[in-house]
Amino acid sequence: MTAEEEVVNGGAIEKPTLGARLLGANTFWIGLVLIALCVVFGVLEPTAFLTLFTVQTLLIETAVLLVLSVGMTFVIITGGIDLSVGSVLIFSGMVSAKAMEWVSGGSSTNAGWGVILFGLVVAIVAGTAWGILNGLLIAAAKIPPLIVTLGTLGAALGAASLLNNGSDIRTLPSTMRTTIGYGTSFGYVPNLVIVAVVLTLIGAWLLHTTVFGRHTFAVGSNAEAARRSGIGVTRHLTSIYTLTGALAGVAGFMSLAYFGSTTISAHSTDNLNAIAAVVMGGTSLFGGVGTVLGTVIGVFIPAVLKKGFNIIHVQDFWQMIAVGAVLIAAVWFDQQRRRSRNR
Amino acid sequence: MTAEEEVVNGGAIEKPTLGARLLGANTFWIGLVLIALCVVFGVLEPTAFLTLFTVQTLLIETAVLLVLSVGMTFVIITGGIDLSVGSVLIFSGMVSAKAMEWVSGGSSTNAGWGVILFGLVVAIVAGTAWGILNGLLIAAAKIPPLIVTLGTLGAALGAASLLNNGSDIRTLPSTMRTTIGYGTSFGYVPNLVIVAVVLTLIGAWLLHTTVFGRHTFAVGSNAEAARRSGIGVTRHLTSIYTLTGALAGVAGFMSLAYFGSTTISAHSTDNLNAIAAVVMGGTSLFGGVGTVLGTVIGVFIPAVLKKGFNIIHVQDFWQMIAVGAVLIAAVWFDQQRRRSRNR
Amino acid sequence: MPVLEAHELVKHYGSVEALRGADFTVNAGEVVALIGDNGAGKSTLVKCLSGVEQPDSGQILFEGAPIRLESPVAARRLGIETVYQDLAVAPELDPAANLFLGREVRRSGLLGKLGMLDKAEMRRRATAEFARLGVTLQRIDVPIGSLSGGQRQSVAVARSVVWASKVVFMDEPTAALGVVQRERVLDVIRRVRDEGMAVVLISHNMPEVLAVADRVEVLRLGRRVARFTAAEATLADLVGAMTGALTQEETR
Amino acid sequence: MPVLEAHELVKHYGSVEALRGADFTVNAGEVVALIGDNGAGKSTLVKCLSGVEQPDSGQILFEGAPIRLESPVAARRLGIETVYQDLAVAPELDPAANLFLGREVRRSGLLGKLGMLDKAEMRRRATAEFARLGVTLQRIDVPIGSLSGGQRQSVAVARSVVWASKVVFMDEPTAALGVVQRERVLDVIRRVRDEGMAVVLISHNMPEVLAVADRVEVLRLGRRVARFTAAEATLADLVGAMTGALTQEETR
Amino acid sequence: ACGGGQVGQTPGGSAGPAPGNKNLVLVPGVQNEPFYISMQCGAQQEAAKLGYKLDTQAPQKFDASLQTPIVNALGANKPAALLIAPTDDVAMATPMTTLKNMGVKIIEVDTALQDKSVAQSSISSNNAEGGKLAADTLAGLLKGQKGSVLVLDTIAGTSTTNARAKGFTDELAKYPNLKSVGVQFTQNEPDQAASKVTAALSSTPDLVGVFATNLNTGEGAATGLHNAGKIGKVKLVGFDASPSEVDGLKSGDFQALIAQDPAGIGKQGVDQAVAAVEGKPVQRTIDAPLVAITKDDMDSKSQYFYKSSC
Ligand SMILES: Nc1ncnc2c1ncn2[C@@H]1O[C@H](COP(=O)(O)OP(=O)(O)OP(=O)(O)O)[C@@H](O)[C@H]1O
Ligand SMILES: Nc1ncnc2c1ncn2[C@@H]1O[C@H](COP(=O)(O)OP(=O)(O)OP(=O)(O)O)[C@@H](O)[C@H]1O
Ligand SMILES: [Mg+2]
Ligand SMILES: [Mg+2]
Numbered sequence A, B: 001m002t003a004e005e006e007v008v009n010g011g012a013i014e015k016p017t018l019g020a021r022l023l024g025a026n027t028f029w030i031g032l033v034l035i036a037l038c039v040v041f042g043v044l045e046p047t048a049f050l051t052l053f054t055v056q057t058l059l060i061e062t063a064v065l066l067v068l069s070v071g072m073t074f075v076i077i078t079g080g081i082d083l084s085v086g087s088v089l090i091f092s093g094m095v096s097a098k099a100m101e102w103v104s105g106g107s108s109t110n111a112g113w114g115v116i117l118f119g120l121v122v123a124i125v126a127g128t129a130w131g132i133l134n135g136l137l138i139a140a141a142k143i144p145p146l147i148v149t150l151g152t153l154g155a156a157l158g159a160a161s162l163l164n165n166g167s168d169i170r171t172l173p174s175t176m177r178t179t180i181g182y183g184t185s186f187g188y189v190p191n192l193v194i195v196a197v198v199l200t201l202i203g204a205w206l207l208h209t210t211v212f213g214r215h216t217f218a219v220g221s222n223a224e225a226a227r228r229s230g231i232g233v234t235r236h237l238t239s240i241y242t243l244t245g246a247l248a249g250v251a252g253f254m255s256l257a258y259f260g261s262t263t264i265s266a267h268s269t270d271n272l273n274a275i276a277a278v279v280m281g282g283t284s285l286f287g288g289v290g291t292v293l294g295t296v297i298g299v300f301i302p303a304v305l306k307k308g309f310n311i312i313h314v315q316d317f318w319q320m321i322a323v324g325a326v327l328i329a330a331v332w333f334d335q336q337r338r339r340s341r342n343r
Numbered sequence C, D: 001m002p003v004l005e006a007h008e009l010v011k012h013y014g015s016v017e018a019l020r021g022a023d024f025t026v027n028a029g030e031v032v033a034l035i036g037d038n039g040a041g042k043s044t045l046v047k048c049l050s051g052v053e054q055p056d057s058g059q060i061l062f063e064g065a066p067i068r069l070e071s072p073v074a075a076r077r078l079g080i081e082t083v084y085q086d087l088a089v090a091p092e093l094d095p096a097a098n099l100f101l102g103r104e105v106r107r108s109g110l111l112g113k114l115g116m117l118d119k120a121e122m123r124r125r126a127t128a129e130f131a132r133l134g135v136t137l138q139r140i141d142v143p144i145g146s147l148s149g150g151q152r153q154s155v156a157v158a159r160s161v162v163w164a165s166k167v168v169f170m171d172e173p174t175a176a177l178g179v180v181q182r183e184r185v186l187d188v189i190r191r192v193r194d195e196g197m198a199v200v201l202i203s204h205n206m207p208e209v210l211a212v213a214d215r216v217e218v219l220r221l222g223r224r225v226a227r228f229t230a231a232e233a234t235l236a237d238l239v240g241a242m243t244g245a246l247t248q249e250e251t252r
Numbered sequence E: 001a002c003g004g005g006q007v008g009q010t011p012g013g014s015a016g017p018a019p020g021n022k023n024l025v026l027v028p029g030v031q032n033e034p035f036y037i038s039m040q041c042g043a044q045q046e047a048a049k050l051g052y053k054l055d056t057q058a059p060q061k062f063d064a065s066l067q068t069p070i071v072n073a074l075g076a077n078k079p080a081a082l083l084i085a086p087t088d089d090v091a092m093a094t095p096m097t098t099l100k101n102m103g104v105k106i107i108e109v110d111t112a113l114q115d116k117s118v119a120q121s122s123i124s125s126n127n128a129e130g131g132k133l134a135a136d137t138l139a140g141l142l143k144g145q146k147g148s149v150l151v152l153d154t155i156a157g158t159s160t161t162n163a164r165a166k167g168f169t170d171e172l173a174k175y176p177n178l179k180s181v182g183v184q185f186t187q188n189e190p191d192q193a194a195s196k197v198t199a200a201l202s203s204t205p206d207l208v209g210v211f212a213t214n215l216n217t218g219e220g221a222a223t224g225l226h227n228a229g230k231i232g233k234v235k236l237v238g239f240d241a242s243p244s245e246v247d248g249l250k251s252g253d254f255q256a257l258i259a260q261d262p263a264g265i266g267k268q269g270v271d272q273a274v275a276a277v278e279g280k281p282v283q284r285t286i287d288a289p290l291v292a293i294t295k296d297d298m299d300s301k302s303q304y305f306y307k308s309s310c
Helices: A003-007 A018-024 A028-044 A052-077 A085-103 A113-140 A145-163 A174-181 A191-209 A211-221 A223-228 A233-259 A270-280 A292-311 A316-341 B003-007 B018-024 B028-044 B052-077 B085-103 B113-140 B145-163 B174-181 B191-209 B211-221 B223-228 B233-259 B270-280 B292-311 B316-341 C042-049 C072-077 C095-099 C109-113 C119-132 C149-163 C179-194 C206-212 C235-243 D042-049 D072-077 D095-099 D109-113 D119-132 D149-163 D179-194 D206-212 D235-243 E034-049 E064-074 E093-101 E127-142 E159-172 E190-203 E215-228 E243-251 E262-277 E299-304
Strands: A183-185 C002-013 C016-027 C031-036 C057-062 C065-067 C080-083 C167-171 C198-202 C215-220 C223-229 D002-013 D016-027 D031-036 D057-062 D065-067 D080-083 D167-171 D198-202 D215-220 D223-229 E023-027 E053-056 E081-084 E105-109 E121-124 E147-153 E178-185 E207-212 E235-239 E256-259 E285-287 E291-294
Touching: A028 A292, A028 A316, A052 A085, A052 A191, A052 A211, A052 A233, A052 A270, A052 A292, A052 E064, A085 A113, A085 A145, A085 A233, A085 A270, A113 A145, A113 A174, A113 A233, A145 B270, A145 B316, A174 A183, A174 A191, A174 A233, A183 A191, A191 A211, A191 A233, A191 A292, A211 A223, A211 A233, A211 C095, A223 A233, A233 E064, A270 A292, A270 A316, A270 B145, A292 A316, A292 E064, A316 B145, B028 B292, B028 B316, B052 B085, B052 B191, B052 B211, B052 B233, B052 B270, B052 B292, B052 E190, B052 E215, B085 B113, B085 B145, B085 B233, B085 B270, B113 B145, B113 B174, B113 B233, B174 B191, B174 B233, B191 B211, B191 B233, B191 B292, B211 B223, B211 B233, B211 D095, B223 B233, B233 E215, B270 B292, B270 B316, B292 B316, B292 E190, C002 C042, C016 C031, C016 C042, C016 C057, C016 C198, C016 C215, C031 C042, C031 C179, C031 C206, C031 C235, C042 C167, C042 C198, C072 C080, C080 C149, C095 C119, C095 C149, C119 C149, C149 C167, C149 C179, C167 C179, C179 C198, C179 C206, C179 D235, C206 C235, C215 C235, C223 C235, C235 D179, D002 D042, D016 D031, D016 D042, D016 D057, D016 D198, D016 D215, D031 D042, D031 D179, D031 D206, D031 D235, D042 D167, D042 D198, D072 D080, D080 D149, D095 D119, D095 D149, D119 D149, D149 D167, D149 D179, D167 D179, D179 D198, D179 D206, D206 D235, D215 D235, D223 D235, E023 E034, E023 E064, E023 E262, E034 E053, E034 E262, E064 E081, E064 E093, E081 E093, E081 E262, E093 E105, E105 E262, E121 E262, E127 E159, E127 E178, E127 E207, E127 E235, E127 E256, E127 E291, E147 E159, E147 E190, E147 E215, E159 E178, E178 E190, E178 E207, E190 E207, E190 E215, E207 E215, E215 E235, E215 E243, E235 E243, E243 E256, E291 E299
Parallel strands: C016 C223, C031 C198, C031 C215, C080 C167, C167 C198, D016 D223, D031 D198, D031 D215, D080 D167, D167 D198, E023 E053, E023 E081, E081 E105, E105 E121, E121 E285, E147 E178, E147 E207, E207 E235, E235 E256
Antiparallel strands: C002 C016, C002 C057, C057 C065, C215 C223, D002 D016, D002 D057, D057 D065, D215 D223, E256 E291
């Protein structure tokens, strides 16, 4: 084959093979890391790690973070950041719990599906409201995302605390806990996980195959070029933060169902965990590149690690050190492979 | 004046006046916000807010964060981020306390200046070590700063906990507490504040007038251009994270002197606070622009706000909301003014 | 009748005066070359006329009626397209995605209504467009940031001519192009003109200007200082006007 | 004797082959024009020869001895300076800072030893350099990112000629320049050549190439396909070589 | 839903811990706290005595979302019994119930679930009582002096410290000479506690007492008072008796501490756990003692001091 042949008809040679595309995929190597981790723990503790129960709880425990991270992926691809997700989650849960109490006229412990659905809607609306606020301040008022979401991080938490005077609400419909919180479908699959998977699939579809997703990449790649190309950058950014807020609202409801409590004092590290998952998955903090699949892998690497360490009883302090080291090593390995592929 | 006159000799018209430069300075408007806050609280509570005591405690309480933020300014100007500063601070304090105990052969409560100085050196060395590790992983191994410092955030904290089996050391030289921790010089000025001010001035000098600072801006503005211009980007980035680590080490020692304890479970929000201060001061998270003066203002806006709110007895939850709102509003105001100046 | 006119546009950037009362006219069906020294304000003028920047004062007329171009979208809606000097492409996206940016082709049917992209179709049409401009790409699925300077510029040019209906601004579209590609672009300019559109060409290459333009307008220090009919102008005239040796219009 | 030679350089980017065994030679005291179609690999070749990229295979000889250029610093140490096509400037820094990037002037005395910059001196010298190239700046203390395209390019050109001692690579240095500035740059190229340095000029402007170059080397699809002495070459020869109509060197 | 079930209900019945399993696990509320370390020491000693092995696994923060995975992980390697300080009295019910359904015996130490049916025994000191004791102690220290009192709590929603603060405030109302300036939250950060104290000194010149509901707030409060030069002039009552607080008491930073008996709680927890495992009778609730320690009587109450390592 001479060079000539390759470039004749104005470019565009045919696509590389599936194998080459897989090897070339940004998520391939980091995915290998995840698989390696599972294998290692599986070998170390086959009877404990590779059990249905472990897998179920692993999935359930990551469900809430996964939903937050899907939203965060969109935000980071635009070159932004959202520190407020954890607080918005708590706020949504609190408002939802309050609303369910209110429509049940007191305790909502025995409320039925109507009330629960109402609670879900309220949670989504509450999350969406914060999302819109974030979006407008970032996109229209052009305040840096870090500052805006740091501000709403505090504000949403303060507002959530105000609503019930600083204490948690713990009287929630018991149906909600038993079905959504830790019920299963198809025999084995926790319902919470089904919700998370469905939302993740929708997110992946939206990001990778639709106009909305394309514009998300464009805004992150070069916002000025996007603007000049007639993309409503302000509007697009606003909808992305709104989407993230709405997902945080859903996550708030999921957390409510799971914990059966508004857990005001929890979720303080959700924002960093979500950001770390997204970045580990190969999304650049500078925007313009990223995948939802990468984020999923990025969510599971620390989760599997911590689960494995807990099962093999690694001491807390060593665990912290080891998790830190593996995070760095995983990304380093990924970078290394990708770089050599480009040689 | 015709247009011709202005551009005759190949460019470079004379410098604008001092007033114009002041108005044009990036830190002018956000500085106004700080002054406005002080005035408002001064008017609301003149007897409580505008007292020597309030000013002294305000300055002391921000000293540690200020030192961290100066280092963070360098990091963010290069387009990086350092989440590990709080943990490195704790680690340095812990190592330093251990070392002082060790050279005193048991409790160091009655140790003299020799031991204290030794402790300071150990703290700086410990911080520097983490800084070098961060720097090498980021600059040489090219792992994203967020991942690296998130990893070392956990690892440093785990290591600090390991050193004393998870509990704090509180037997520190009492001289250290009484002189460095809460002693004053020149009658009124707390010694801790003097340390912070000196370090800040050195930082400002380094950033704005030296080759080192110039290269910092260049690396953040366009790392590839810097590399092609013969700047050792790897080496420079490494030294910047090392510098930040060293400053975190000093901050660890200051915190030790201030609290008289290693406070393992504290400082978890120092990283975000420092980043917020830097960004509020006009430094871009994308690198290439920033000032130390801006950072100083960015450190004091939330500090003054919280102090003022505590003095006028704003309820905690409202306080969280208000602090969030003011952060956003301050930056918004700053942006607004800057934009109109460019019209 | 002029399709687009600018009167006395003024634009400051801080204390820098980029435009100091610039006038400009372009008629349908003609190629106007906008020339001037570096820093004369050509790109700034183009940005003002394509909605990217708002002038501080002055008037813009479109087909005789005063308009405000608040955003690039407003200009595009009027059929005004622009090749920017800095190209304004999204470096992480591939050439096809850049070509269709803001005007993505959707699938037919319900999926399209839901916003799903027809990536194959876009790639196919992009390949055809690039071939027409003589652009050679080894692979079409690489990010545009990794293309050579000329390849990148070709993508930007292709984008503008595909979508324009009234006016095309081209800010140094041939600066990085090879000899063949340059000829193709000049051909495209002529074709677009012949279809009745107005083309505004900015270039520092005087032979090229004289070859393709019908009229020439000269900007100097943020003001229009001369106008020529290309057929009657000589290279010396143009250079004289650009450097200030020759001024036709009065300095206010 | 050739000051810099390249043999059989190969460079891949993923599956894209930018160089497929390119040769190149430049002698001291001559201006060599490196020409070729868009995407021919000219910029890639320059990057390999100035230490920015490492070739996958092939040999580089400096003054007859094989060398490895691991980094731009290595090339600069040998006296090789480059104007990159994408300019490689720091957009947030001002023109003077960019001119002296990596080679800042320090104050005299202790403060200088401590690393303190002499900003006034750098600004003064920068102003003088820019005047020499005919660059007009309204203000010298603005970030280079806000300059016009031609102004920015002038800064990059100024930077390379100030520091070179052996070889200057100029990748399309005049693409965005005005008529006057272009002439100045060509003058500078001649002057540098006369001082005994080697200049490698990449340009798509054939008249310019024929006017200033002593020799011409033609790159096509990542290989050198022809060499000419400028005085003997015609425009048709050059275009023929670039488009593949004419090939001198055998295709391996 | 189709095939609806519950997590942890392994179809075909779950295998409980193997008979003769001698492993116990302690899951405290948070790592790095002398309170829990002392509890661990007491528990370990007792377990060793009874021929059992005790592992400890602590979450990084006092946070239900961090404690849940730890409890869930135990489902993989079932211990005979779990000793746990639930970080949320409702949220932790799910994972604990799951374990219980797998046959693991559950003993609550320090804190307890609202749902009394999960654990077989709960050993705890009453936090509200502790708050009351603190108020009485402070009033005693002040000897009728008039003035304002500040309460420093950790984070809204932390049940233990919230209860201490509430007990304190309620009891303080009985002393007409003392006026509460309210409960302030410190996010469990010493620097915020210090700042709240100095601000209170600025705005409330008649501040005479501070109640800090845990170690971090106490340390911060002491630092603030140091800064202001008000050590000893403003009475500081802390909760718990960690080594650092005991040092503080010795040096005069604290005027009184309300100590629990973590080692005792741990020991009794193990006793109950072993009893449950071996099918012997257990006691459903056990109240652990609380004591107020002042500088004067600290030597006689040294058995209440917490340890930072065993
Ligand atoms: N964003 C900006 N901020 C500050 N000054 C600017 C900005 N954009 C342009 N300028 C200044 O305005 C003047 C005109 O710039 P413009 O880009 O319009 O020139 P031009 O005629 O297109 O030049 P060239 O031929 O080099 O492209 C220049 O002096 C430039 O430095
Ligand atoms: N970083 C990169 N990644 C992938 N492909 C690249 C990269 N840089 C260059 N290429 C490809 O290599 C080939 C040669 O590019 P190069 O920039 O050397 O061309 P050139 O001769 O300088 O063209 P021009 O005249 O347009 O500047 C092109 O097909 C280009 O798409
Ligand atoms: Mg221009
Ligand atoms: Mg090139």
